[in-house]
Amino acid sequence: MNIVPSVNANTFTLSAIIIGYLLIDELTPAEQNSLGNWFMLIGQVLCTNSAQQQVLNNRNHTSNPTNEHIINDNIGVDDLQNILQKMREELNKFKNN
Numbered sequence: 001m002n003i004v005p006s007v008n009a010n011t012f013t014l015s016a017i018i019i020g021y022l023l024i025d026e027l028t029p030a031e032q033n034s035l036g037n038w039f040m041l042i043g044q045v046l047c048t049n050s051a052q053q054q055v056l057n058n059r060n061h062t063s064n065p066t067n068e069h070i071i072n073d074n075i076g077v078d079d080l081q082n083i084l085q086k087m088r089e090e091l092n093k094f095k096n097n
Contacts, residue, residue, distance in 0.1 A: 010083055018090055 005012065027035065 010079065014083060014086060017087065021091065 023035070024032065
């Protein structure tokens with residue numbers, strides 16, 4: 001199953017922020033709370049599973065082939081400014097509507 005897109009970490013994170021902001025206006029506070037808790041539970045299941053797999057891999061001295069090509073993104077001030085600018089542009093679109 002390949003459901004995680006092949007985009008850099010900054011874009012992936014920014015997409016989550018934008019989707020979160022989009023959902024705020026569409027949902028009541030109770031719906032936001034319920035959906036947010038549901039998403040967090042999914043995240044906890046994924047974290048727990050991957051942590052246990054890492055423990056088993058370390059004990060067996062094997063590596064998980066899906067983690068061999070993790071890229072260490074070094075983010076600089078210019079990158080942060082670009083991300084903030086994109087976020088401002090997206091938020092301004094909602095203010096104007």
